[in-house]
Amino acid sequence: MTTVALDTGVGPLLRDWRRQRRVSQLELALRADSSARHISFIETGRARPSEEMVLRLAEHLEVPVRERNALLLSAGYAPRYPETMLDDxxxxxxxxxxxxxxxxxxxxxxxxxxxxxxxxxxxxxxxxxxxxxxxxxxxxxxxxxxxxxxxxxxxxxxxxxxxxxxxxxxxxxxxxxxxxxxxxxxxxxxxxxxxxxxxxxxxxxxxxxxxxxxxxxxxxxxxxxxxxxxxxxxxxxxxxxxxxxxxxxxxxxxxxxxxxxxxxxxxxxx
The missing domain is CATH 3.30.450.180 (Beta-Lactamase)
Incomplete structure (x- = not known):
């Protein structure tokens, strides 16, 4: 399996993960030490999250490691997690x-x-x-x-x-x-x-x-x-x-x- 960056942007992807986890914008903001307004701006594309914020939101949404790389790519950052073969x-x-x-x-x-x-x-x-x-x-x-x-x-x-x-x-x-x-x-x-x-x-x-x-x-x-x-x-x-x-x-x-x-x-x- 490979990591693929979707062209929909990181905002809709984070919104999909939040809804899938059944977490409100306010609850996610409290977990990530942010504000519901900022989370809303990220999801609608009005604000570009920092690399640290992408990783923080992904952690609190329990996004799998492979999908965290996809989120980073969609936000314009390099993947953080390598994929190394076991025989390496x-x-x-x-x-x-x-x-x-x-x-x-x-x-x-x-x-x-x-x-x-x-x-x-x-x-x-x-x-x-x-x-x-x-x-x-x-x-x-x-x-x-x-x-x-x-x-x-x-x-x-x-x-x-x-x-x-x-x-x-x-x-x-x-x-x-x-x-x-x-x-x-x-x-x-x-x-x-x-x-x-x-x-x-x-x-x-x-x-x-x-x-x-x-x-x-x-x-x-x-x-x-x-x-x-x-x-x-x-x-x-x-x-x-x-x-x-x-x-x-x-x-x-x-x-x-x-x-x-x-x-x-x-x-x-x-």
Whole structure:
């Protein structure tokens, strides 16, 4: 994804972000130590905000880092945040830290995805869950959403697929509300249109199929070699990122949700 400066000016863009966040001009002015009159002048193009003001308003509106660059360009300033490839030498410490984290979480599954859910790193626990999947789904770039929801992917193995699918699509909808990404919108429309696997439809008709779930969180219940493994998902991001690539990284770890899953995974490394 690239940063594109729109020719509508920074004012309308800031106004759109403010309305999307459901913040009034007065409330934004109080947060940014400004005045409602000045915010109004910026939004209508009667005043040109300073670079510092653009960044301050973007911070209080929780504008994603990539979109902050677009705001700066629209206001006539240079982008503030670089977008560095993960294999760049300057990212060596980050890359090694991520790999150590993933290895340290084994035998439990864990992976790292970018802003479009393309997998940039994964551990052996994820590889275990992907055993036997078609090669065409495993060809790079490997996409976590496509891999999970495709009827030839993990979908037929997920016992509570209807609930898990709803959770993932809702997660993507929340992300689309925070960031304007055509590629993410295209991915959402693609995976949302996938047909349900026949196994999921069969389970909907079979009242005895579902496995009891914890009440505190929705697990992913997935079949593996004749047994059902249950995982709780946790997602972590980096605080105060100063690089677009880092800002869009998410580390997802899968914590065993029942003793049987813990016992089985530990037996794999015994």
């Amino acid at each position: 030498p300057s990212m060596g410490a980050l890359h090694e830290g991520i790999n150590q984290l993933l290895r340290g979480y084994e035998p439990y599954p864990a992976l790292v995805v970018d802003g479009r859910y393309d997998v940039v790193a994964a551990n052996s626990g994820i590889a275990m869950l992907m055993q036997g999947l078609p090669e065409r789904l495993l060809a790079p770039p490997l996409n976590a959403m496509r891999l999970t929801l495709h009827p030839s992917g993990l979908a037929p193995r997920i016992r509570n697929f209807r609930e898990w699918r709803g959770h993932l699509l809702h997660q993507m909808q929340r992300q689309l509300a925070l960031a304007r990404s055509d590629s993410l919108r295209e991915l959402y429309e693609e995976v949302a249109a996938y047909p349900f696997p026949a196994t999921a439809q069969d389970r909907d008709r079979d009242e005895k199929a579902p496995v009891p779930v914890p009440r505190f969180a929705l697990p992913m219940q997935i079949e593996h070699e004749g047994r059902v493994l249950s995982f709780l998902s946790s997602i972590s991001t980096f605080n105060t990122p100063m690089d677009v690539t880092v800002a869009e990284l998410a580390i997802e770890t899968f914590l065993p949700a029942d003793p049987a899953t813990v016992t089985y995974l530990r037996s794999l490394t015994a």
